[in-house]
Amino acid sequence: MRRDELQTKILAILEDDFEFEHPGLDDNLRDEHGFDSIDAIELLGKIELMLGFSLSRAEKEKAMSIRTINDILDYIEKIQASHQQ
Amino acid sequence: MPRRVVITACSAITPIGYGKETIVNSLRQGKSGVKPLRDDGLLTDHIHSRVFGTVDYPIDYGFTRRYTKTMGPVAFYACRVAGDVLAQSGLDEKFITSGRLGVAFGSTHGSPTVQRNIYKTFFGNLKEEFSSIGAVDYLRSMVHTTAVNITRMFGITGRVIASSTACTTSSQAIGFGYEMVKYGMQDAMLCGGADEYDTTTVAVFDNLLACSVDFNDTPERTPRPFDSDRDGLVVGEGGGAVLLEEYEAAKKRGATILGEIIGFSCNNNGGDLILPNLDGITATLKLALDDAGIGPDAVDLISAHATATKMGDVIEAQAIDAVYGDRPLVTGLKSYMGHCMGTCGVIELTMLLYMMEQEFVAPTLNLDNVDPRCGMLNHVRELVEQRVEIAALENFAFGGVNTCLLIKNGRHLT
Numbered sequence: 165m166r167r168d169e170l171q172t173k174i175l176a177i178l179e180d181d182f183e184f185e186h187p188g189l190d191d192n193l194r195d196e197h198g199f200d201s202i203d204a205i206e207l208l209g210k211i212e213l214m215l216g217f218s219l220s221r222a223e224k225e226k227a228m229s230i231r232t233i234n235d236i237l238d239y240i241e242k243i244q245a246s247h248q249q
Numbered sequence: 250m251p252r253r254v255v256i257t258a259c260s261a262i263t264p265i266g267y268g269k270e271t272i273v274n275s276l277r278q279g280k281s282g283v284k285p286l287r288d289d290g291l292l293t294d295h296i297h298s299r300v301f302g303t304v305d306y307p308i309d310y311g312f313t314r315r316y317t318k319t320m321g322p323v324a325f326y327a328c329r330v331a332g333d334v335l336a337q338s339g340l341d342e343k344f345i346t347s348g349r350l351g352v353a354f355g356s357t358h359g360s361p362t363v364q365r366n367i368y369k370t371f372f373g374n375l376k377e378e379f380s381s382i383g384a385v386d387y388l389r390s391m392v393h394t395t396a397v398n399i400t401r402m403f404g405i406t407g408r409v410i411a412s413s414t415a416c417t418t419s420s421q422a423i424g425f426g427y428e429m430v431k432y433g434m435q436d437a438m439l440c441g442g443a444d445e446y447d448t449t450t451v452a453v454f455d456n457l458l459a460c461s462v463d464f465n466d467t468p469e470r471t472p473r474p475f476d477s478d479r480d481g482l483v484v485g486e487g488g489g490a491v492l493l494e495e496y497e498a499a500k501k502r503g504a505t506i507l508g509e510i511i512g513f514s515c516n517n518n519g520g521d522l523i524l525p526n527l528d529g530i531t532a533t534l535k536l537a538l539d540d541a542g543i544g545p546d547a548v549d550l551i552s553a554h555a556t557a558t559k560m561g562d563v564i565e566a567q568a569i570d571a572v573y574g575d576r577p578l579v580t581g582l583k584s585y586m587g588h589c590m591g592t593c594g595v596i597e598l599t600m601l602l603y604m605m606e607q608e609f610v611a612p613t614l615n616l617d618n619v620d621p622r623c624g625m626l627n628h629v630r631e632l633v634e635q636r637v638e639i640a641a642l643e644n645f646a647f648g649g650v651n652t653c654l655l656i657k658n659g660r661h662l663t
Contacts, residue, residue: 182314183313183314198315202318202319202384202385202388203318205384205385206318206383206384206385209383209384
């Protein structure tokens with residue numbers, strides 16, 4: 165999935181399921197949208213469904229350093245690339 | 250030195266309404282909240298009892314996802330009534346978050362609705378390779394979900410007691426909260442309970458032949474506490490909360506005092522987990538009087554547990570007779586709404602406080618012909634306009650747990 169497609173889908177998830185209002189790609193997720201560790205785990209579940217494969221525990225743990233939507237997109241691109249190899 | 254404990258706010262979501270005006274009107278008009286059992290698409294067709302104490306009116310919660318993400322239906326009830334009592338009390342945020350306010354709040358078994366969704370992942374066709382159990386399902390369904398969603402929503406940092414003893418859940422919560430304040434462990438406690446619509450609870454009592462089945466076509470005619478034609482309990486839903494404070498502090502800040510808790514008892518029958526026990530219940534009623542330091546003649550009104558089971562009502566009547574005789578008025582408030590399980594105690598306390606304030610006693614509904622085995626008591630069969638000074642609130646649970654709270658009218662304390 166291309167980055168622009170990923171961005172559209174992730175923004176839709178954040179707005180529809182996480183009730184984000186006017187999300188910016190470099191907003192601090194915690195400070196500006198109240199996104200916490202529970203939300204991070206929930207989002208990973210939705211990313212798995214979106215990509216169509218399971219993430220390993222090690223892959224999920226790497227997601228805990230995510231701070232912005234751009235970080236989420238970077239993270240998914242790396243995951244996609246590693247699963248395509 | 251034990252401290253005096255007063256109630257400075259109360260709120261309840263019940264099958265006969267939400268808020269004082271609606272609940273009082275229903276009690277005064279003899280309006281029942283028992284309705285046909287809602288279809289759950291799972292168990293309903295297999296249950297003989299087709300009646301339920303139903304909350305079927307819209308409630309404007311206004312909670313944002315920040316909070317709702319960890320809440321099952323039971324926590325919606327809990328947080329709504331908790332917010333109500335905090336607002337009513339007038340306590341400021343500094344005190345609420347100081348650690349001097351604790352929470353004692355419970356439910357029968359967390360959120361069965363969420364638990365049912367978890368089970369679907371095991372028995373359904375969901376993709377096993379994905380995280381089909383939501384990360385927050387445990388937080389939404391766990392047995393202390395009501396208590397900690399309240400602490401989270403309102404920033405409460407004091408003690409947490411999450412009682413879960415079926416029908417004595419909220420009366421225990423109130424009693425334990427009372428003891429926390431009485432003995433100086435906390436200066437205030439937010440206490441109560443909630444239980445959501447759940448047919449598994451109905452199925453359990455149905456299997457034990459304890460549910461009402463003869464009035465499926467006329468739900469408002471059941472349950473029938475102390476009546477000769479009673480045929481069992483009716484499960485219900487709802488939530489309720491009270492705010493307990495140390496008397497001197499409440500008085501100093503000019504709080505409205507609705508009532509004073511002057512006694513509490515809790516014991517166990519020490520044996521059978523289901524059958525009512527005369528010795529155990531009698532002891533409970535006496536222990537509460539001892540705790541309050543009053544005699545039975547000081548009590549004007551008894552809010553009986555009175556679930557309308559065939560033996561439970563008889564045993565309770567015998568215990569009341571043994572301790573109080575035929576002087577105090579006796580009413581069974583479950584006749585209006587069924588048995589709201591873990592929340593019954595706090596809902597019945599809220600109704601008692603309303604009746605104390607407005608100087609009336611609601612009669613036991615559907616008490617057309619008193620069972621002779623329960624006939625030795627002073628049953629309230631028509632609405633009585635009377636000021637009540639001290640009331641006893643009795644609740645008994647599966648597991649042999651019994652509680653009794655003694656409440657004094659708070660008007661003279663404000």
